[in-house]
Amino acid sequence: MVHPLKYAVVERERRFLVARIPDGDTTTREIDDRYVTGTRLRLREVREQDGTVVRKLSHKVRLSDDASEIACTNVYLDGAEWALLSALPGRSLHKRRHLVRRDGWVVAVDEHDDGTLVAEIDDHDEPSSEVPEWLEVLRDVTRDEHWTGARLAT
Template identity: 75%
Template structure:
């Protein structure tokens, strides 16, 4: 059954294993994802380099046969809401997100605790374009469920 998109934003996100963090204008963020046990829900805490903390409750649902199309819904949480929900049982994924701006591209490269690098490219409403050579793609993992955040969380 197709989920309602009334409150969702559709992302067209491709994911790739990459060899290194590319050069360019890079912004770093520390991300902690808590995938709530028995649900499709994720609590996310993002700490930017300037100390700003953003907390949200989100859900991503695949749309049909296109592995890159996701319906994304988020609620932003205050500290009290976060404190309450953070006590729910969850699997946790910690990573450093490197947001790279280069040659008109905006690419998020997640550096996982084991050193694995997963790049995300959001195509928006545009057809997928070939990724730039400077991204040094090792493998396209867009359709591989083993490379989703929920599957990587412990």
């Protein structure tokens, strides 16, 4: 039997409410997420600064009781598949993602439509408690369910 998470990538992310978008080498992209009602599925459309559009369907499975470790599998979609699947009932979330590179760190800061800034640090395979000193953290919300994308979607 094939393991159900065989093609998944494990994400270990920490999330923080921050006061501002930090200075640094920054790339910005627009992201529209749609969380399909009654499922663990998310449709994501990413618009890069150069006009490139990437659309994908994600399946997310929690690996622990908190929201810090998730197995994620992505399937990339063409326009017709996107149109069909985006018609499913769900809740949407728009954000502007700023990828900040500074002092060896890469921090994603999501700017939500209401101005809230949520920074994510991906720990990859090595869980850490380090936070760059230049990230003006207001509060650690890693384990706060209210600050997951699915909960922020309307």
